[in-house]
Amino acid sequence: xxxxxxxxxxxxxxxxxxxxxxxxxxxDADERLEECLRILAKESGKTGRIAKLLYKKFRQSILELVSxxxxxxxxxxxxRETLRYLRRKSKERALVATKAAFEWLLHRTGAxxxxxxxxxxxxxxxxxxxxxxxxxxxxxxxxxxxxxxQPSELPVIVFTAENSGRxxxxxxxxxxxxxxRIEGFTDNMKGPQRKELLANFNEGRVDVLVCxxxxxxxxxxxxGSILINxxxxxxxxxxxxxIGRVQRLGQDKPIVHIVNIMYEIESERWxxxxxxxxxMMFQEVLxxxxxxxxxxASDTPKRVEEIYQSIISGELNxxxxxxxxxxxxxxxxxAVESHRQSLRRESDDDEPPVIP
Numbered sequence: 001x002x003x004x005x006x007x008x009x010x011x012x013x014x015x016x017x018x019x020x021x022x023x024x025x026x027x028d029a030d031e032r033l034e035e036c037l038r039i040l041a042k043e044s045g046k047t048g049r050i051a052k053l054l055y056k057k058f059r060q061s062i063l064e065l066v067s068x069x070x071x072x073x074x075x076x077x078x079x080r081e082t083l084r085y086l087r088r089k090s091k092e093r094a095l096v097a098t099k100a101a102f103e104w105l106l107h108r109t110g111a112x113x114x115x116x117x118x119x120x121x122x123x124x125x126x127x128x129x130x131x132x133x134x135x136x137x138x139x140x141x142x143x144x145x146x147x148x149x150q151p152s153e154l155p156v157i158v159f160t161a162e163n164s165g166r167x168x169x170x171x172x173x174x175x176x177x178x179x180x181r182i183e184g185f186t187d188n189m190k191g192p193q194r195k196e197l198l199a200n201f202n203e204g205r206v207d208v209l210v211c212x213x214x215x216x217x218x219x220x221x222x223x224g225s226i227l228i229n230x231x232x233x234x235x236x237x238x239x240x241x242x243i244g245r246v247q248r249l250g251q252d253k254p255i256v257h258i259v260n261i262m263y264e265i266e267s268e269r270w271x272x273x274x275x276x277x278x279x280m281m282f283q284e285v286l287x288x289x290x291x292x293x294x295x296x297a298s299d300t301p302k303r304v305e306e307i308y309q310s311i312i313s314g315e316l317n318x319x320x321x322x323x324x325x326x327x328x329x330x331x332x333x334x335a336v337e338s339h340r341q342s343l344r345r346e347s348d349d350d351e352p353p354v355i356p
Contacts (some may be wrong), residue, residue, distance in 0.1 A: 019258040026124035064165035160230040166212040186211035221245040225253035274325035298335035
């Protein structure tokens with residue numbers, strides 16, 4: 001069942017969105033690690049399962065991968081043993097240049113809490129610090145030219161996948177920008193504390209609010225109009241849920257800005273192209289229909305997941321990937337038309353009978 005949003009309030013103008021990408025180049029060792037995990041993910045059994053899980057963490061961010069592995073140190077399946085298992089398998093498969101990549105990852109896993117993860121160890125974290133620095137620098141330079149806006153009047157929301165990554169990002173941003181008010185949700189935050197944090201953000205007392213996927217639903221963050229994704233969700237529903245925190249009723253800015261930070265990986269580029277060229281355009285053309293409901297009705301999340309897995313496995317080339325996204329968009333168009341026909345039938349049923 002597709003629910004309505006904009007059609008219920010036709011006099012309200014929703015803000016437009018400006019979505020851009022920022023690709024962070026990987027270090028040489030991380031390029032080798034990405035290639036190795038991608039190759040091992042094609043295998044069956046334990047090797048494939050572990051590699052797929054670690055590849056998922058890797059594409060979210062290196063800091064979330066090493067955090068995940070560190071947390072497994074005291075479990076029955078220690079992170080180091082998991083890595084050593086994959087390293088041994090990569091050697092058996094004669095995958096070249098993987099020893100240095102795994103050793104580098106092991107080093108970061110062991111050092112993450114002892115020494116702290118430095119931005120230099122994750123290109124995405126470097127990119128985030130650069131983007132925020134340019135954001136504040138840009139608006140400081142508008143003195144005397146445009147109406148001067150304090151950073152609190154242009155607050156930023158940062159989304160990442162995991163709670164552990166959220167906490168690391170918040171801590172690193174506080175170190176790099178001590179003059180800014182950096183806040184983030186935490187696992188032990190109670191209801192009253194959450195309400196206080198939301199109130200502080202929406203009343204202009206927070207410059208950067210760091211969130212995880214668990215905060216992508218049900219929060220009204222329309223005081224902010226700049227959203228930075230530290231990963232590109234494979235599910236378009238999850239992506240739209242994040243964007244919906246700022247692109248919603250009550251947003252007084254005419255445009256919301258979405259920055260997607262991704263690694264410079266072929267699969268990430270192809271996924272983003274598919275989103276931007278074939279799926280995100282529906283947000284503009286649907287108008288009175290809830291995009292998330294259309295995604296669900298047309299089974300788009302499942303289709304995109306299958307497309308992405310086929311990219312990773314090498315089953316699809318660039319042109320084939322575009323074709324698959326185009327097919328998904330055509331299915332969405334059919335879902336939209338079906339919904340509109342249903343609305344017209346409902347409207348006809350509501351017409352009063354004609355009295356001769």
